[in-house]
Amino acid sequence: MSLLQVENLTKRFGGLVAVNEISFGAEAGEILAIIGPNGAGKTTILNMLSGLLPVSGGHIYLAGRDITRDLPAARCHLGLGRAFQVVQPFPEMTVAENVSVGALFGTAQTSQQQAEALTEEVLELTQLAHLRDTPAESLTLMQEKRLEIARALATRPKILLLDEVMAGLRPAESRQAVTLIETIRRSGVTVIFIEHVMPVVRDLADRVVVVDYGTKIAEGSYYDVTRNPQVIEAYLGSSDDEDPAEDSVEDLAENPDDAARDAEPDADARTNSTDTNSVDTNSVDTNSADNDDSSSREPSRHTSPGQEDVR
C-alpha cells in the first residue's frame, strides 16, 4: 500500500459537491502534484487530508492506518506536515519561535534541547537562519513562504502538503522554492503540492493528479496529463476563461533557464492547445452526438507534434 492512500474522498457543502469520490495515492519519496482550475477543490482535498475539514465520505490511510477521523494534531504526529496557501505565521513570535512550535509539538515527545537543535537545522535548510530573531510580521512574502515551509518541516513530516507555495513569487524566487522542495524530497520526505505555475509542476512532479469540478479527470506524468484532452478542456475550456494556462506559459517565457531548455516544445504546446481548443469547440458544435469520441481523438492528433519534439 502507498504511504498515503486516499479512497473515494468526498466533501459536500450542503448541496454542493466540492470533492467527489476522489482516489489517489502517494508513494514514499515521491513528489505528487495536484493541479486543476480555480475552484476545482484542490485546497478542500488538502484540508481534508490535514484534518481541518471533516470528510463527507471516503477514507484516508497514512502508512496503512486509517486517519480519516483523527484530529489535525494527531495526524501531524503521525507525519503529515502542511504549509498553507495564505501564509499565516504567528505574528507575535520571531521566525525561530514560529519554527520551534513545529519542532516542539510536531511529534509526541520532544525535549526543549532537541527542539532547539531541530529549529536551527530547519532554519539553515530554509535559509532563514539570519532572520532568526526577526518578528514574523515583518517578513517579505518570499521569506514568509519559506517560514511556512520551515514550520511544516520542523514537525518532521513523512509527507509534506504544500498549498500553492509559488503563488505570488517572482520567477527567480520560485526557482529557489523549487530547489528547496527538491532538497526536501532528497531528505526522504514525500511531497504533495498544489500548484498553478505549470513549469514548476513539470520540473518537480513525478506524478500529477488533475482535478476539475471536484473529480479526478487525469493522473499520470506531467507530459501525459498535459496532453490529455480532458485536462486541456478543463483548463482552456470552451468558455473564454483561459487564464491559468496562459499564465503558466507566460511565466515560462520570463524564466530564461527554462525557456532555453525547452522553449520549443512548450511554444508548440501552447499553439497546439489553442488549436485544440478551437477545433474542440467546433467539433462539439457540429457533432455533439459523438462528442466523447471526437474530443479524445482530435486533440491527440493535434498534440502529437509537441510530443515528437520532446523526444
Added chain:
Amino acid sequence: MKRARFDLIALAVFAVILFFLPDLLRNAYGRASVSYLSLLTNAVTLAILALSWDILARTGQLSLAHAAFYGAGAYTTAVLLRLADVPLWVGLPAAGVVAVLLALLLGVVTLRLQGIYFAIATLAFTEVLRAVVQQLPTRVAGGAAGINVAPLFRPEFVPGEMERWEIAFLRNESYFWLYAGLLVLTVLASIYVQRSRLKPAFTAIRTNEEVAAVMGVRSARYKVLAFMLSSLMVGLLGAIDAHRVGSVNPYETFGIQTTVFALVTPIFGGLYTTLGPILGAGVLAGLEETLRRTFGSGYLIGYGAVLVLAILFMPRGLMGLWGWLEPRLKRRPPSKEAP
C-alpha cells in the same frame, strides 16, 4: 533556564516586598486603622483575579466565567462546613477541586467556541450556576439569603476602640498572608506557563488555532489545562473570601463585578504577561483608594473615566507604556537638564 531563574529571583524580591508592606502601611495609616489592610487585601485579591484570568486569556479564551469559579469555590466551603462536620480548613482544598472540575466541564463544552460566542457561553454558565445554587434546597445552600461562613481567624480588637466585629475580623493580618501566599502560587503558575513549552502552545493557539493544530499542538488539551489552572486560583480565592466576608449569597458571590475586575485589570496592566496584571492590580487598587478619599461617594465616576481613557489610549496597558517610554529615555538623556 536562565530567564526562568531571573523570574524566580524577581518573585522572591516581590515576596519580600509583600512581607514588609503591611508594616510600612500600618505606620502610615496608624495603629487602629484597618484601611491599610483592606487596601493591601484589595490589591492582592485583584492581582490574583487578574493574573489567573490572564493565564486563561493567553490561550485566546476570553472568559466571562470568572465569577462562576469564584462563587463555586466560596459555596463549596460554605456548604461543606454547613452540611458536614468537617475541620475548618478542609473547605479550601475542596473549593479548589470543585472549581477545577467545573472548569474541566465548561472547558470541554466550550472547546469549539471562538471569540464572542465563547464569551457569551461563559457568561451564561455563570448565570446558570448562580440560578442553580439559588434554587437548591434552602437546607443545603441557603437559597437567596445565602449561608454564613465561619471565619478562619480570630477577630483582633484594639484596646480602647469601640468597633464592629467585621472590622475586628478584618484586622487579623493572617488573611492577608493567606492571600499573599495564593498570589505567590498564582505568580509561580504564571511563570511556569511563560517559561515552559506551554507558552509557545498557548500563543500559537491564541493567534491561530487551526495552524497550531496542523503543527501538532493538541489545542483542546492546552485550552482545558489553562481553564483548570486559572479556575483553581479563583476557586481558592472565592473560598478564602467567603471565610473573610463571613457569608455567601447568590447575587454577590456570583456577581458580575468579579468577572469585570478580572478582565479589566490585565487589560489595564498589560495582557499576556506576568507583571502586567500585578502592576495593574496595584495601580488600580491604589487609584481607587485615593479617589475614594479625595472625592467621597462619587469616586466611581472618576475611576471609570480613568479606565476608559487607559483602554482607549494605552492599547497595551501599563506594560506598553514602558515600551513607549524606554526608547525615548534612552535617546535623549540630556533633555533632563534642558529647561
